[in-house]
Amino acid sequence: RAKEEGGGKHCHYEPRLHLHAEERRTLEVALREALEKQQLSVVYQPVVSAKTGAVEGFESLIRWTHPEMGPISPAKFIPVAEDARLIAPIGEWVLRTACHEAMHWPANVRVAVNVSAEQLSHPSFVSTVMSALAQSGLPAHRLELEVTESVFMRDDTSATQVLEQILALGIKLSLDDFGTGYSSLGYLSRTRFSTIKVDRSFVVGASRNVPESLAIVRAVVALAESLGMATTAEGVETESEVEMVNRLGCTKIQGYYFGRPMPAEEARSLFGRGGISAVA
Ligand code: C2E
Numbered sequence: 710r711a712k713e714e715g716g717g718k719h720c721h722y723e724p725r726l727h728l729h730a731e732e733r734r735t736l737e738v739a740l741r742e743a744l745e746k747q748q749l750s751v752v753y754q755p756v757v758s759a760k761t762g763a764v765e766g767f768e769s770l771i772r773w774t775h776p777e778m779g780p781i782s783p784a785k786f787i788p789v790a791e792d793a794r795l796i797a798p799i800g801e802w803v804l805r806t807a808c809h810e811a812m813h814w815p816a817n818v819r820v821a822v823n824v825s826a827e828q829l830s831h832p833s834f835v836s837t838v839m840s841a842l843a844q845s846g847l848p849a850h851r852l853e854l855e856v857t858e859s860v861f862m863r864d865d866t867s868a869t870q871v872l873e874q875i876l877a878l879g880i881k882l883s884l885d886d887f888g889t890g891y892s893s894l895g896y897l898s899r900t901r902f903s904t905i906k907v908d909r910s911f912v913v914g915a916s917r918n919v920p921e922s923l924a925i926v927r928a929v930v931a932l933a934e935s936l937g938m939a940t941t942a943e944g945v946e947t948e949s950e951v952e953m954v955n956r957l958g959c960t961k962i963q964g965y966y967f968g969r970p971m972p973a974e975e976a977r978s979l980f981g982r983g984g985i986s987a988v989a
C-alpha cells in the first residue's frame with residue numbers, strides 16, 4: 710500500500726509514504742495539537758570520528774509520542790507537516806531546542822539539524838536560523854544543517870541561494886541520504902557541503918559484500934575526497950559494518966553501534982558533568 714502511486718510518473722520530491730487522506734487529516738490535527746501542547750521532543754544521536762571513535766557531534770532527531778496513538782515516526786509525520794504548513798514552526802522549534810542544548814556540550818562538539826525542502830523554501834528560513842544562533846549563543850560553526858538532494862529538485866536556483874546565505878553565516882552543511890534521491894550532481898560543484906552522508910542502505914549492502922553497494926560507497930568516498938568533503942556512514946549497527954566503512958575510508962560514523970538517539974540529559978551526561986547547568 711505504501712508506494713503504488715507515483716512510481717513511474719514524474720516525482721519531484723523524495724519518495725514519501727502515501728497515507729490515505731483520512732489518516733493524513735487525523736495526523737495533521739493531532740500534530741497541530743502536539744505542537745501547542747509541547748508533546749514533541751528532540752533526541753540526539755552521536756556522530757563519531759572513524760579514526761578515533763571520539764564524539765564529533767550529535768544529530769538532532771524529532772520525536773512525537775501521541776497520548777493514544779503512541780510513538781509516530783518522523784518519516785511518517787514530517788511529510789504531513791510539510792503539506793499542512795506546519796514544518797516551519799516545527800522546524801524552528803527543533804532548531805532552537807537543538808542550539809540551546811548544544812551549549813551544554815564541549816565547544817568542539819557540533820549539532821546537526823535536519824531541514825526539509827519545504828522548510829528551506831520558507832521566506833523567513835535564514836532569519837530564523839540567525840535568530841536561533843543569536844538567542845542560544847551558539848557559534849555558527851557548531852551548527853550543521855542536513856539537507857537532502859530533494860531540495861535541489863524543487864527549485865534549484867533558490868535552494869542554492871539560500872544555502873549560500875547559510876554558508877556565509879559560517880554554518881556547515883551536510884548532504885543527507887546521499888544516493889537515494891535522483892538528481893544531477895551539478896549542485897555538488899556549486900554548494901560547499903562539509904560532509905556527504907552515505908545512506909544506510911549502501912552501508913548494509915557493502916558490509917554484505919554486495920558488489921554494487923561496495924562500488925557505490927567507494928565512489929562516494931572518492932568523490933567526497935576529491936571535493937574536499939568528509940563522509941559519514943549512516944546507520945552503522947554492527948562491528949563488521951564498522952570495519953567495512955573504515956576500510957572504505959568513511960571519515961565519520963553514525964549508528965546504533967556507537968549510540969542510539971538519546972534524550973538530551975543522556976547526551977549531556979556523556980561528557981561527564983552530570984548536566985547541572987541550565988539554559989532556557
Ligand atoms: P535521517 O536524517 O537520515 O536520520 C537518520 C535516521 O536513521 C534516524 O531515523 C535515526 O534514528 C536512524 N538511525 C540511526 N542509526 C541507525 C542504525 O544504526 N540503524 C537503523 N536502522 N537506523 C538508524 P528517525 O529518527 O526515525 O528519522 C527518520 C527521518 O526523519 C530522518 O532521516 C529525517 O529525514 C527525518 N527527520 C527526523 N527529525 C527531523 C527533524 O527535526 N526535521 C526534519 N525536517 N526531518 C527530520
Ligand code: MG
Binds near residue numbers: 768823855885
Ligand atoms: Mg539527517
Ligand code: MG
Binds near residue numbers: 908
Ligand atoms: Mg540520513
Ligand code: MG
Binds near residue numbers: 886908909943
Ligand atoms: Mg537516512
